[in-house]
Amino acid sequence: MTGVPADTAPSRRRLHWLDGLWPWLCAASVALSLLMLGALLTLLLVRGLGHFWPATLEEVTLRSGETFAGQAVREVALPQQPGDERLYFTGNRDIESVRWRWVAIDDIAMQAQPMDLIRLERSPWDDFIGRLVAIEQHDQRWEGDAAWQQLTSLLALPVSQRPDSQLLLITASGQAVQQPLANVVSAQAPNAMTWRQKTLAWSQSVWRFLSEGPRAANTGGGVWPAIFGTVLMVILMSVIVTPFGVLAAIYLNEIAHQGRLTRFVRIGVRNLAGVPSIVYGVFGLGVFVYGIGGSLDEWFFSETLPSPTFGTGGLLWASLTLALLTLPVVIVATEEGLARIPEAQREGAVALGATRLEMLTRIVLPMAAPAMLTGMILAIARAAGEVAPLMLVGVAKLAPQMPVDGEFPYLHLERKFMHLGYHLFDTAFHGDDVQAAIPLVYATALLLVLIVLVLNLTAIFLRHYLRRQRGSEC
Amino acid sequence: MLCAPWFANDNDMTSPRLTTSRQPLRLLQDRVATGLITAGGVGVLLAILAIGIFLVWETLPLLAIGDALALTTLTPLAWGTLKAALSALLFAIPVALGAAIYSALFMSARLRSRIKPTLEMMEAIPGVVVGFIAGLILAPWVERHLASALVVMIWLPLSAGLAGFCWHLAKTRLRRRLPLCWAGLWLVPWLAFMVTVALWLTPWIEQHWLGGDLRQLLYQRFGMDYATRNALIVGIAMGFAVIPSIYSLAEDALADVPKTLIEGAQALGASRWQALWKVALTAAGPGIFSAVMIGAGRAVGETMIVLMASGNTALLSANPFEGMRSMSASIAIELPEAAPGTQTYHLLILAALVLFIFTFLVNTLAEVVRHRLRRRYRQLGSMS
Structure with a gap:
């Protein structure tokens, strides 16, 4: 090495420095490609399959005294001021004409997850979120827990054999609604479900997604x-x-x-x-x-x-x-x-x-x-x-x-x-x-x-x- | 090539077991089948040729109208196509070539046999899925966190260098545990961690150095508008789609460089950097060029990603934060509504013709260059 002329020494040092750096940049581009591919697939898997998992329903009371029930979707920072706001899916478009609700987290006075909140999937309209009061069938009437059991047993029947029934429902804000059974596709009380029931419900909704036609202008149903x-x-x-x-x-x-x-x-x-x-x-x-x-x-x-x-x-x-x-x-x-x-x-x-x-x-x-x-x-x-x-x-x-x-x-x-x-x-x-x-x-x-x-x-x-x-x- | 001798002498070769009455039937069958295959083959090739003929035929009426109108309509679209393709290539070329160099020259053979098919699998992901993620998930996120997105882009190469620096400082045992030939894999969690760090630090950087709101700053200082779906998003999304095709071809070209060349260069005292830059890249240069050409062809013609992630506004602006409308997206949007025979119809078909000719030329060029390269390698291989 003594034979190396003095004037090439700096350029050799610079080359040495590059020699150490560029393999890492190249390795990082492989890693970046893998990372992007992995992120894309994970995102699709998590969000695609997670959608069918029965989500917890929350009953939220605001500082203004208003009450509503819904499923928390995501949180975003409030524009122009400190704090976050949360998006709820509240359903009930036929009753309240909107089904999404942004709420600033500071405005929430109380939130709970009562066991008796239910979620109905309906065919002409989209989801209903609220409580079941009673079921009326001709002259019979079931109330409370018996009503819920009657509803699940009715929904287990094939569509053609379901008798003419009316559901009496009440939303979280206290509005009473009548709902014919014929329009109800499925019913869930996700807060009261165990893990096993949730898994079962999940696999059922995946199956329905694969085997049914679209509903509600392609925003619901299957493919x-x-x-x-x-x-x-x-x-x-x-x-x-x-x-x-x-x-x-x-x-x-x-x-x-x-x-x-x-x-x-x-x-x-x-x-x-x-x-x-x-x-x-x-x-x-x-x-x-x-x-x-x-x-x-x-x-x-x-x-x-x-x-x-x-x-x-x-x-x-x-x-x-x-x-x-x-x-x-x-x-x-x-x-x-x-x-x-x-x-x-x-x-x-x-x-x-x-x-x-x-x-x-x-x-x-x-x-x-x-x-x-x-x-x-x-x-x-x-x-x-x-x-x-x-x-x-x-x-x-x-x-x-x-x-x-x-x-x-x-x-x-x-x-x-x-x-x-x-x-x-x-x-x-x-x-x-x-x-x-x-x-x-x-x-x-x-x-x-x-x-x-x-x-x-x-x-x-x-x-x-x-x-x-x-x-x-x- | 195959035909003459056995065809002519068939009668002389007749085996005694075959009766002479079956022989003409066999020959007839053979002639008919050959004729049918020829007809079918030529027919299929003609059908493929018909695409070009149809496109040219349908654009001929435009000659009567004059080209001024065609020029004014197509210029923004051509600009949009170029802008989308360029932004995709800007992202894809460094990443794809880096990945190709690494996996051809450094990666352990076992890892390479797994990673290469995985990366080639990226190509199979449908454009409509990439477009959906880019247009509906990535675009709104980047709009809210523009500074974070830019910081991550600068931070990623730096963190790769940082990983290399730490590795050189680390103890030999750790180095042996995490060798360079597996770095493609163990850098994945490192990069994920670094992205998290960058996202966590960005609000602070934005507050101190960028005046709190980068988009405001861009607008006031440079007069740049910001559209939700813009060239940046298209570049990332389409770059993602183009990376595998460039990577795959460039990697093939680099891996085929005779090992003796690189070893010879290093034996003569070249550093690894010099051996790569002066020998491997020079030898594989045409192959890499053809890989980039194929990638460019794909970026120009991609429809769904541009359609979903670009906003489809026909603008003539070089601002990377504004949208564009490409020729392919225009065709997809407007052609179903254009009645056949109208001016719009012919103009859109002209756009399709331009795309067809461009990609065909680019691909032919790439193919010819690659042929030459393969011949050169064969010569080099035979010399050693």
């Missing part, structure tokens, strides 16, 4: 039609995209002359995977909906014109558009699989006298089947999360009819459908009460992320497993 629409659209799409994608890949890899043109086509197909999805949506709208759909209407459905049948967005056009969008994914994945098959296998088959068709169907395709499957799963995963093109070609915020029903021809390709991603977007941004919708939006987002992640993980594991198997074969 079943959206799940159904998403799955149906994705199935249709994969039925369309898989054969065509595989066909194109076989043509490119096995039949076409491997020259410059084929290489250009291959690069072009690969690049189409990077073209924004909205461009495909524009193509779908212009060609499928206005072009093909418009012509179909003129030829076959001219009696219903000017109201369009196929000339407007629908299930068929949405699946076709997404099929086009995911075509490059399937082609690329299948081609990779085909390219990995050793040339010796093909030559061996041909040497034994097989025609090209026999070589393809008996040797090449079975060996490439896993790659095709991977391509299809990746296509499904991409399509399930895609929303932008669907907004142009046929998704609806609230479809009046399901695309599959008992009427001939059972599968209605021209109908609009609901989609989880669009449902999320619409409820979060176009609802009349975004505050009430946000917990459900979290749950929907969690569901969507879970579906997409599970599909992607399946593709990864499948590929990994098959590669290892292939590796032991060779």
Whole structure:
């Protein structure tokens, strides 16, 4: 080291200092990415699943003497002055015309959690929070505890067998209300529940979220039609995209002359995977909906014109558009699989006298089947999360009819459908009460992320497993 | 390539067991199937080509109208698209490249085989979910705590440096327990802790140095307006979505740099920094360039995140705290209402064409560069 000239010494020291610093910055960027991903998933999990947990109801008495009951949602610092304010969900929109209430914490004189507060989920209106006084059924009448037991036993019956009953309710501020039983979906007294009952209630409401249709302008109820629409659209799409994608890949890899043109086509197909999805949506709208759909209407459905049948967005056009969008994914994945098959296998088959068709169907395709499957799963995963093109070609915020029903021809390709991603977007941004919708939006987002992640993980594991198997074969 | 010899000589190779009556049938089947596959393949490729043709065809009527109108309508949208993409890339490029360098050159092989798929999984998270979190959760929070958000952004790299400094001071036993090759993992709680510290300290900093209210200060001193959904939010959200694609490609390029090159440089007396900067980054430069290009293509075309997190106001301002409206979001909002054949319809399709051409060119460039790079690596590998 004595040979180092004196004038390079300072620059070496500076470099040494950088040498120590930059690996840490790089490591921190990995950590930051992981942190963001983890934070996003945790937020979705906690808020999405936590919404279904029966929340404690509080009875609050203000300094002004006013009393109300509700569920505490969050606390925020008061603007321009010290102290916090708390947001309560109070429900009872039919009675008090608002269902949210901001209260400065300093104004609260007393808060309690009485056991007899109940929360009713109702079908035309949203939640009721208050107390149950009595149940009247024809000439019978139950009061107090007996009324609550009668209510839970009535709600356990199927909807069609519930007798005509009236609930006499009273809000925390003392207003009496009559409520027909027919409108009540479920009842809870969360303050009186044990942990086990709460867990049970939680799993029931998760199930209802997955299996019921939306209520109260998408701010309540479940997402079943959206799940159904998403799955149906994705199935249709994969039925369309898989054969065509595989066909194109076989043509490119096995039949076409491997020259410059084929290489250009291959690069072009690969690049189409990077073209924004909205461009495909524009193509779908212009060609499928206005072009093909418009012509179909003129030829076959001219009696219903000017109201369009196929000339407007629908299930068929949405699946076709997404099929086009995911075509490059399937082609690329299948081609990779085909390219990995050793040339010796093909030559061996041909040497034994097989025609090209026999070589393809008996040797090449079975060996490439896993790659095709991977391509299809990746296509499904991409399509399930895609929303932008669907907004142009046929998704609806609230479809009046399901695309599959008992009427001939059972599968209605021209109908609009609901989609989880669009449902999320619409409820979060176009609802009349975004505050009430946000917990459900979290749950929907969690569901969507879970579906997409599970599909992607399946593709990864499948590929990994098959590669290892292939590796032991060779 | 595969065809001529066996096709022509098939009759000579007939095995005695096959009756001659089945032979023509097999050949016919084969010809028909080949024809069908060719037709299908070419048809699919033509359908893909049709996208470009359709977009060009539908924008032709605009030529008759004249381009002045198109220019005035599309300029704010193009500006919005660029602004959104730039702010996303500003956030994504340093983080993604840093992560790529770390995981290609430092991370232990076992950790790397776990972390890489995890980060690539980020790409699968639907844009609509990221947009919802950004637009409805992050944006209102940042509006109320602007100073905290900015402090966290400055504080995070500093705290990473601080971690490195503490590590160098620490005892050897602790260093062995927390090695650099696992730092990607154990820095996560450290960063989370540092974010908490920053959030806790910010009100005090804001009170003492920033006059109590940063937004007020920005408005009075620089005349900057603040919109709830702005370029900052879009940058973070879309950066989050773009990071995995840049990371994945850049990491591939860096990991493929022949190890002999870096080892050779270090043997000749280069420090690790010099070996990285002068050798690894130079060798993988084209790959990193193509990774950034692919990321840019994705940022330009992303629709749902911009739609949900940008406020959709067509402004021509460079202020990072104001919203914008991008071309893709405009298409998503306006096209369903525009009747086919009207001027708006054609203009929106022109916007789609611009997006199509831009992303196609950028991706082709990236692909070509990557091809060249792969060839160069093969040469380098064969030399050693």
